[in-house]
Amino acid sequence: MGLLQTWYPPTRENWETLVSVWQIAVPVLGNLQWVIGWYGMGKTSVASRLNLPGRIAWFTMEAPGFLTLLYIMKTMPQQYGITDLPWQNKVLAGLFVIHYSYRAVIFPYIQPSMSPIHILVWLFALTFQLCNATSIGCWLAAYGPTTAEAWSLTGPLPTARFVLGIIVFYLGLSGNFFHDEELREIRRAERRRQERLRRQQKGGGSSSEAQRGGGVEKHYRVPEAGLFRWILYPHYLCEWVEWAGFWIAGGWACVPARAFLFNEIATMVPRAVRGRWWYLERFGEEKVGKKWAVLPGVY
Numbered sequence: 001m002g003l004l005q006t007w008y009p010p011t012r013e014n015w016e017t018l019v020s021v022w023q024i025a026v027p028v029l030g031n032l033q034w035v036i037g038w039y040g041m042g043k044t045s046v047a048s049r050l051n052l053p054g055r056i057a058w059f060t061m062e063a064p065g066f067l068t069l070l071y072i073m074k075t076m077p078q079q080y081g082i083t084d085l086p087w088q089n090k091v092l093a094g095l096f097v098i099h100y101s102y103r104a105v106i107f108p109y110i111q112p113s114m115s116p117i118h119i120l121v122w123l124f125a126l127t128f129q130l131c132n133a134t135s136i137g138c139w140l141a142a143y144g145p146t147t148a149e150a151w152s153l154t155g156p157l158p159t160a161r162f163v164l165g166i167i168v169f170y171l172g173l174s175g176n177f178f179h180d181e182e183l184r185e186i187r188r189a190e191r192r193r194q195e196r197l198r199r200q201q202k203g204g205g206s207s208s209e210a211q212r213g214g215g216v217e218k219h220y221r222v223p224e225a226g227l228f229r230w231i232l233y234p235h236y237l238c239e240w241v242e243w244a245g246f247w248i249a250g251g252w253a254c255v256p257a258r259a260f261l262f263n264e265i266a267t268m269v270p271r272a273v274r275g276r277w278w279y280l281e282r283f284g285e286e287k288v289g290k291k292w293a294v295l296p297g298v299y
């Protein structure tokens with residue numbers, strides 16, 4: 001009970017400790033991916049008794065994040081005698097919830113198929129979500145600026161900066177969705193192709209491929225639309241743009257927003273670079289060409 005009282009939501013002291021550890025631990029763990037070849041999710045998932053079904057794993061590891069943020073936003077202001085949070089706090093909380101309504105709920109639902117996720121990856125992602133939502137949620141609900149005056153002191157032209165941040169956030173969100181959608185379309189197109197073959201087979205034609213049936217699980221192609229022309233993980237890049245916008249809106253002193261962005265980059269860069277190696281191995285230099293992994297000119 002005592003632990004719950006000081007951690008859920010955390011006292012200011014515990015929150016500050018969490019944010020400090022959070023900024024160091026994730027980059028360290030994320031960078032371990034450079035030395036550990038294994039990653040039990042997506043393209044690089046392999047059969048294991050410790051695998052969870054992709055959709056269920058994705059939903060249950062991602063949803064606790066925004067639910068935690070909502071819980072903190074509901075309970076903490078009262079505890080600190082805050083009767084009404086400024087509109088900026090509510091807008092930022094809303095953006096977080098909008099992103100995760102897509103990422104946690106809609107995304108696993110509309111993916112044509114998802115590879116299984118190993119329980120260790122699931123646990124890491126769940127911990128990431130809980131820590132990140134607590135870090136950002138507490139800042140929004142009580143420990144960051146909680147009055148109009150405090151917001152006016154967050155830097156020059158705070159309202160214009162906030163609006164710019166929201167525009168950048170939505171540009172990133174749209175780009176992320178667009179490129180996720182391109183990947184979905186590869187499997188939808190393959191499903192349509194297989195259905196066409198089956199129809200032809202029923203109509204008298206016969207093809208061994210149609211008889212095999214196949215399904216679209218683990219069907220991959222080199223994507224080409226949008227920024228995929230130049231990079232293999234533009235959906236990652238767009239996600240970073242999104243959270244960079246969130247940080248701009250929150251102000252340079254919004255440490256939780258900065259930590260989130262840097263932690264995402266630290267965990268996703270090795271994944272994208274390893275993903276590029278996977279594409280090269282699977283499709284060869286000729287098809288992958290000079291596409292960068294995620295950051296043109298760098299990776």
Ligand SMILES: NC(=O)c1ccc[n+]([C@@H]2O[C@H](COP(=O)([O-])OP(=O)(O)OC[C@H]3O[C@@H](n4cnc5c(N)ncnc54)[C@H](OP(=O)(O)O)[C@@H]3O)[C@@H](O)[C@H]2O)c1
Binds near residue numbers: 180184186217
């Ligand atoms: N991974 C992370 O650490 C992380 C962190 C924060 C946010 N996100 C965001 O979450 C979303 C998904 O991330 P992710 O790491 O799962 O991305 P991903 O490896 O690119 O996979 C995304 C989805 O597309 C399918 N897919 C991937 N490449 C494909 C190809 N060449 N042809 C056909 N289908 C393909 C995957 O199927 P399979 O599952 O069968 O491989 C998966 O369902 C992204 O928008 C990303 O920005 C990811």
